[in-house]
Amino acid sequence: AQSVTQLGSHVSVSEGALVLLRCNYSSSVPPYLFWYVQYPNQGLQLLLKYTTGATLVKGINGFEAEFKKSETSFHLTKPSAHMSDAAEYFCAVTGSGGYNKLIFGAGTRLAVHP
Amino acid sequence: NAGVTQTPKFRILKIGQSMTLQCAQDMNHNYMYWYRQDPGMGLKLIYYSVGAGITDKGEVPNGYNVSRSTTEDFPLRLELAAPSQTSVYFCASSPTSHSQGAWYEQYFGPGTRLTVT
Numbered sequence: 001a002q003s004v005t006q007l008g009s010h011v012s013v014s015e016g017a018l019v020l021l022r023c024n025y026s027s028s029v030p031p032y033l034f035w036y037v038q039y040p041n042q043g044l045q046l047l048l049k050y051t052t053g054a055t056l057v058k059g060i061n062g063f064e065a066e067f068k069k070s071e072t073s074f075h076l077t078k079p080s081a082h083m084s085d086a087a088e089y090f091c092a093v094t095g096s097g098g099y100n101k102l103i104f105g106a107g108t109r110l111a112v113h114p
Numbered sequence: 115n116a117g118v119t120q121t122p123k124f125r126i127l128k129i130g131q132s133m134t135l136q137c138a139q140d141m142n143h144n145y146m147y148w149y150r151q152d153p154g155m156g157l158k159l160i161y162y163s164v165g166a167g168i169t170d171k172g173e174v175p176n177g178y179n180v181s182r183s184t185t186e187d188f189p190l191r192l193e194l195a196a197p198s199q200t201s202v203y204f205c206a207s208s209p210t211s212h213s214q215g216a217w218y219e220q221y222f223g224p225g226t227r228l229t230v231t
Binding site: 004009032034036041042043044045046049090094101102104105106107 | 118154155156157158159162172204206218219220222223224225
């Protein structure tokens with residue numbers, strides 16, 4: 001069965017510092033991988049996705065993630081944090097059985113301080 | 115496009131009451147989903163639908179029911195509310211395009227925060 005583990009439920013960085021949010025997955029089939037962001041009191045919005053092809057994918061707001069099959073990882077990074085990046089981030093992997101089902105990680109809350 | 119809309123935004127229910135959470139999308143998506151979000155637990159799939167008239171259970175369906183009479187609407191019904199159903203509920207939809215990954219891009223509504231006391 002597919003699963004997602006996000007290491008660190010809370011991450012705190014200084015403004016301008018590197019952001020690194022960790023995601024490891026398990027999947028019995030080639031996965032599609034996603035990062036979603038949730039701002040306070042809002043729904044989730046897609047940040048970026050990996051399907052096939054280039055393993056380094058770029059998303060909105062300067063975020064990127066690299067698919068590493070050998071490490072079963074899909075970590076999210078941003079070179080320089082901005083105060084507006086404070087949010088909760090969810091990694092997700094496609095579930096088995098089709099019908100577009102996604103399996104979500106527990107989420108990582110990112111705090112950015114001045 | 116309004117995208118995915120949900121009503122109400124907030125609701126407080128007493129134990130044993132029933133209610134329907136409304137969800138609508140105007141993107142002509144065939145696939146729709148209901149999730150619940152609990153702190154530290156991520157999102158859990160309650161029910162999903164692959165088109166009008168077709169629904170199926172997700173990971174945590176107990177205590178809920180759904181129907182899908184039109185492409186646009188996918189209401190979630192709580193029949194006998196229990197404190198364990200206190201949560202934030204999200205509706206989502208996704209397209210049926212055959213381009214890679216598009217099938218799996220889910221578009222979320224703003225959520226309904228439900229408290230059962």
